Amino acid sequence: MGLKVAVFGATGAVGKEMLTILDERLFPADEMHALATRKSLGVEVSYGDRDLKIRDAETFDYSKVDLVLMSAGAEASREWAPKIAAAGAMVVDNSSAWRMDPDVPLVVPEVNPEALDGAASKRIVANPNCAAIQMLVAFKPLHDKARIRRAAISTYQSVSGAGSAAMDELWTQTRGIFVNDPVEKNEFSKQIAFNVIPRIGDLLKGGITSEEQKIVEETQKILDPDVRIAATCVRVPVFVGHGVSAHVEFENPISAKEARDLLRESPGLMLVDNREDDGFVTPVESVGEFAVFVSRVREDASVEHGLSMWIVSDNLRKGAALNAVQIAEALNNRGLIG
Incomplete structure (x- = not known):
């Protein structure tokens, strides 16, 4: 028997993508509900070959669904996720609201699926930061092989984020x-067209931004608390697709060839690393794809055991909606929904 599912925030870019991916991956849903605020009542969103009418998220009866995928922002999640969980549904939340809660699993299914066993207590699972997700999918097999000590990363994040x-x-x-x-500048403090902005999120103590802090803290929660991360997050004039330039230092020796062989065989990854003019992937080419793409894997001679690489993914898919749906699939496989 299929599940009863609701998408909370179904009119946003990520909410719409969640509905698309639920259909594409044949998620076992007998019922699908699209929820948003009252101002969106009457709007229709696509779910496969069907159109769903938006229902009011504030008056919806959550006791009648098994699973809610949320993409409505941290404030809404802090208010509604506990209420939804108390009504009996499992919540997979895309915001930053619950990521660092010690009782809430923060999960990238290719990296730490075992963390989902802790979802039974609060019935909330957090979806990580978009740039952290794609980075960690690439880091996981390398960490298992040679143990990452430190990584210096720069992210090149599209405006859809x-x-x-x-x-x-x-x-x-x-x-x-x-x-x-x-x-005219409304969403960004600087012109974004034909420009790059080296700040995403709020400025925190010491000059780090909230986006950079998320990547540091979430990497340590998901992958390993001993991994040290230095991050600079940059907004770039690209509509969809994030890039990450990573310089990684390992405790044990690992060659670029060994890394490429591992990445080529790892789940969720596509290695495109040819030593020719077009032998790498750019954000434009990642749009609409499920995979995290890794290119330009090379040895970093500035440290004893170092590698450099370029990591690209569709931030609306693997960086948000796809990862949330994969979490839901893993929860269902573990019998934790319903």
């Missing part, structure tokens, strides 16, 4: 520059 309004701002600014319109 900041929401639909941010995508609209990139489009409006780009078009406006060509016709000499003044640049």
Whole structure:
């Protein structure tokens, strides 16, 4: 018998992608409900070849569903996830609200699926930061082989990570520059069209940003508390697709060839690493794909046991919606839903 499922935040970019991926992966749902705020009542969203009418998330009866995928922001999640869980549904939340809660599993299924066994207590599972997800899918097999000591990373994150309004701002600014319109800034503090912005999130003590802190803390919770991370997160004028440049130092020796062989055989990864002009993957090519792509794997001679690599993924898919659906699949396989 199939599950009864709801997507909370179904009108947003990630919510819509969740519905698409649930259908693409034939998730065993007998019922599917699309939920959002009252202002979206009457709107329809696609689920396979069906259109679902938006229902009011505040008045919906959560006791009648088994699973809720949430993508409505941290504030809404902090308010609603415990209520939904108390009604009996399992919650998979895409926001940052629960990620560092010690009683809530933070899961990348290819990396730490065993953490899902702790989901029974609060009935909430957190979906990690988008850039952290793709980075950790690539790091996992290498860590198992040679143990990562430290990684210095720079992320190149598309505007879709900041929401639909941010995508609209990139489009409006780009078009406006060509016709000499003044640049209007609403979603970003600096012009994003034809520019890069070396700050994502709030500035914290010491100059680190909240986005950079998420990557550090989530890597330690998911992969290994002893791994040290130095991160710089940059917003780039790309609509969809995040890139990560990673310089990784290991405790034990590992060659670039050994790393490529491991990455080639690891779940969720696609190695595209040819020593020619187009022998790597860019964000544009990752759009619509499930895989995390790894390119430009090479030895880093500046440290004793070092590798450098380029990691790319569709942030709306593996960085958000796909990872959430994979979590739901793993929960279902473990008998933790329903």
